Amino acid sequence: MGPFGTVIQLIYLAAAASFVLGLHLMNNPATARHGNFASGAGMAVAIAATLALIAHDGTVTVTGWIVLLAGALLGAGAGLYSARTVQMTAMPQLVSIFNAVGGGAAALIGIHDYTRLAGAIGGVPLSTTVTTLLDVIIGSVTFSGSIIAAGKLQGVIPGQPITFPGSRLVNIMIAVVAVGLSAYLISTASVAGLIVVIIAALAFGVTMVLPIGGADMPVVISLLNAFTGTAVAMAGFVIGNVALIIAGALVGASGGILTKLMADAMNRSLANIMVGGFGTGDTAVAAVAAGSEGVRSIASDDAAIQLAYASKVIIVPGYGLAAAQAQHAVAELAALLEERGVEVSYAIHPVAGRMPGHMNVLLAEANVPYPQLKEMEEINPEFARADVALVIGANDVTNPAARRPGTAISGMPILDVDQAKSIIVIKRSMASGYAGIDNELYTNPKTSMYFADAKSALAELTAAVKAYVG
Amino acid sequence: MSSGLTDLIIFVLSLLVGIEVISKVPATLHTPLMSAANSIHGIVLAGAMVIGVTANNALGYVLAFVAAFFAAMNVVGGYVVTGRMLKMFRRRPVPAVPAVPATPAPQTLPAPDGQGPGEGS
Numbered sequence: 001m002g003p004f005g006t007v008i009q010l011i012y013l014a015a016a017a018s019f020v021l022g023l024h025l026m027n028n029p030a031t032a033r034h035g036n037f038a039s040g041a042g043m044a045v046a047i048a049a050t051l052a053l054i055a056h057d058g059t060v061t062v063t064g065w066i067v068l069l070a071g072a073l074l075g076a077g078a079g080l081y082s083a084r085t086v087q088m089t090a091m092p093q094l095v096s097i098f099n100a101v102g103g104g105a106a107a108l109i110g111i112h113d114y115t116r117l118a119g120a121i122g123g124v125p126l127s128t129t130v131t132t133l134l135d136v137i138i139g140s141v142t143f144s145g146s147i148i149a150a151g152k153l154q155g156v157i158p159g160q161p162i163t164f165p166g167s168r169l170v171n172i173m174i175a176v177v178a179v180g181l182s183a184y185l186i187s188t189a190s191v192a193g194l195i196v197v198i199i200a201a202l203a204f205g206v207t208m209v210l211p212i213g214g215a216d217m218p219v220v221i222s223l224l225n226a227f228t229g230t231a232v233a234m235a236g237f238v239i240g241n242v243a244l245i246i247a248g249a250l251v252g253a254s255g256g257i258l259t260k261l262m263a264d265a266m267n268r269s270l271a272n273i274m275v276g277g278f279g280t281g282d283t284a285v286a287a288v289a290a291g292s293e294g295v296r297s298i299a300s301d302d303a304a305i306q307l308a309y310a311s312k313v314i315i316v317p318g319y320g321l322a323a324a325q326a327q328h329a330v331a332e333l334a335a336l337l338e339e340r341g342v343e344v345s346y347a348i349h350p351v352a353g354r355m356p357g358h359m360n361v362l363l364a365e366a367n368v369p370y371p372q373l374k375e376m377e378e379i380n381p382e383f384a385r386a387d388v389a390l391v392i393g394a395n396d397v398t399n400p401a402a403r404r405p406g407t408a409i410s411g412m413p414i415l416d417v418d419q420a421k422s423i424i425v426i427k428r429s430m431a432s433g434y435a436g437i438d439n440e441l442y443t444n445p446k447t448s449m450y451f452a453d454a455k456s457a458l459a460e461l462t463a464a465v466k467a468y469v470g
Numbered sequence: 471m472s473s474g475l476t477d478l479i480i481f482v483l484s485l486l487v488g489i490e491v492i493s494k495v496p497a498t499l500h501t502p503l504m505s506a507a508n509s510i511h512g513i514v515l516a517g518a519m520v521i522g523v524t525a526n527n528a529l530g531y532v533l534a535f536v537a538a539f540f541a542a543m544n545v546v547g548g549y550v551v552t553g554r555m556l557k558m559f560r561r562r563p564v565p566a567v568p569a570v571p572a573t574p575a576p577q578t579l580p581a582p583d584g585q586g587p588g589e590g591s
Contacts (some may be wrong), residue, residue: 050516068522071538079547101540108537254489254507357500
């Protein structure tokens with residue numbers, strides 16, 4: 001390695017350090033933006049160094065330059081446009097698309113390397129082949145899987161689990177074809193074989209994500225994020241680039257941790273989620289019938305009085321809040337209560353939303369200050385001191401039945417809403433949640449049900465509070 | 471020691487550093503974290519550029535074009551959207567917005583300046 005190459009490697013090292021620093025600064029909302037700047041600066045320098053490296057090599061053809069520049073500029077434009085215009089509710093889809101293109105690019109690097117070396121004298125060296133095939137397989141699975149996930153989140157593909165008889169067997173067979181053929185390709189270079197592996201991996205990505213239900217998406221997105229990171233690291237092995245290896249490993253770690261946190265928050269194993277078919281709605285019919293007994297409903301005036309004269313209110317938002325686009329309405333009500341001196345905080349369950357931490361972003365967009373956004377462990381001891389817990393669009397994560405064994409959600413960590421002095425639940429009907437079981441919170445004597453759409457209910461409540469205190 | 475082995479060591483140690491650093495990120499920031507991780511794997515653009523170096527036939531050029539497109543979309547979009555999200559996290563609410571139509575709606579917030587590293591090409 002000449003002095004030029006050494007400088008490039010040192011620049012990659014600096015970039016890698018800035019990625020770690022960037023992630024480290026994300027441990028606090030106050031410093032997180034600096035982290036993004038640090039990481040972005042490192043990235044810009046690493047890309048510039050790579051540009052210098054290939055220019056220095058001088059082996060790029062004119063067509064090569066045109067192709068690279070055109071691809072990069074068009075891609076940058078597409079990325080910029082989607083990043084600037086995306087609605088915060090659609091963030092999971094966008095993250096999924098970025099997973100797809102990252103994994104896709106990593107797979108293409110492997111494919112290109114394999115096709116180039118397969119024609120060379122002496123074929124492909126063994127150590128390269130293994131990482132190349134891993135790169136191609138993981139990258140392809142990520143690409144197709146993430147596109148299906150984005151389609152489900154966007155509603156283009158039905159959110160319910162899609163299964164057919166024997167679908168799991170088909171899935172296993174596809175995996176066997178991809179892995180078995182790859183084992184053969186390690187010893188025998190064959191571009192045709194590689195194409196079959198790519199097709200099998202793409203098909204596996206599709207059949208892997210299709211049977212998974214909409215509410216399990218936080219886990220799937222996290223898992224695909226981990227896959228993308230791994231694919232990029234493998235691409236780094238293929239082309240011998242440490243920056244790719246380090247960055248890929250960091251992303252793999254991030255995706256892995258989030259996958260585990262999300263699965264734990266639902267008290268389900270990863271295997272159970274991947275098998276899919278959960279929440280198909282089979283059990284919902286039985287649940288509705290049992291509901292109406294012992295339920296008290298409340299009018300907006302009474303609810304407004306309770307809220308206005310409380311000293312501490314905890315708001316429990318769920319995906320229903322985001323689905324009703326009511327995050328601005330809830331923030332307005334909370335601001336009004338705070339003006340009256342009511343202490344307001346938000347209890348955020350880890351799986352509230354369609355990706356990890358999604359609800360926090362939606363509330364931050366609605367101008368809720370982040371110190372009010374409390375994690376489950378932090379807020380649970382505070383419920384006992386709360387005069388009112390206002391539950392909006394959250395269901396299973398508030399069900400005390402999770403504390404007893406023998407129910408569909410037993411063992412799932414929940415928000416201790418039932419500890420509050422009184423509870424108001426805004427909900428359209430008594431229909432059961434994702435797990436398909438009755439919520440015992442609703443029949444609690446302390447609970448009042450406010451049957452309405454989240455957005456209109458919050459507008460009514462805000463108006464009623466204004467009328468009373470104004 | 472072969473370079474493959476060195477690469478593996480770097481990979482495993484980076485994985486451990488990642489686990490250590492990311493475990494400390496609060497749940498409040500998990501969406502921006504995932505988005506930030508997304509931007510970091512945009513480094514795959516460096517790999518896409520290497521394809522451009524060795525491409526010398528139609529297939530190679532097509533692969534290089536698509537890889538460069540994907541990777542640049544990943545890296546630019548990732549950083550811009552992460553910055554946009556993080557800008558919304560405030561310690562205190564912005565001063566009370568009077569209910570006159572002159573105020574900008576939250577959806578039309580311009581993307582924050584300067585946090586996109588550019589595509590570098």
